[in-house]
Amino acid sequence: MSGGACSKCGTVSQQGARFCPQCGTSMVAPQCTKCSAALTMDARFCGACGQPRT
Numbered sequence: 806m807s808g809g810a811c812s813k814c815g816t817v818s819q820q821g822a823r824f825c826p827q828c829g830t831s832m833v834a835p836q837c838t839k840c841s842a843a844l845t846m847d848a849r850f851c852g853a854c855g856q857p858r859t
């Protein structure tokens with residue numbers, strides 16, 4: 806996962822940044838803690854295994 810533009814404010818962060826330096830929005834897609842499936846930003850449960858998001 807390399808640097809990218811913030812989905813909220815468009816600020817381009819440094820490579821490896823996990824949060825936007827301007828607005829604090831998470832820059833990385835959340836993952837299930839159990840099966841590592843990619844979750845959507847507003848997911849409350851894993852769509853693959855049902856693990857509640859922590």
Ligand SMILES: [Zn+2]
Nearest residue numbers: 811814825828
């Ligand atoms: Zn931002």
Ligand SMILES: [Zn+2]
Nearest residue numbers: 837840851854
């Ligand atoms: Zn899962």
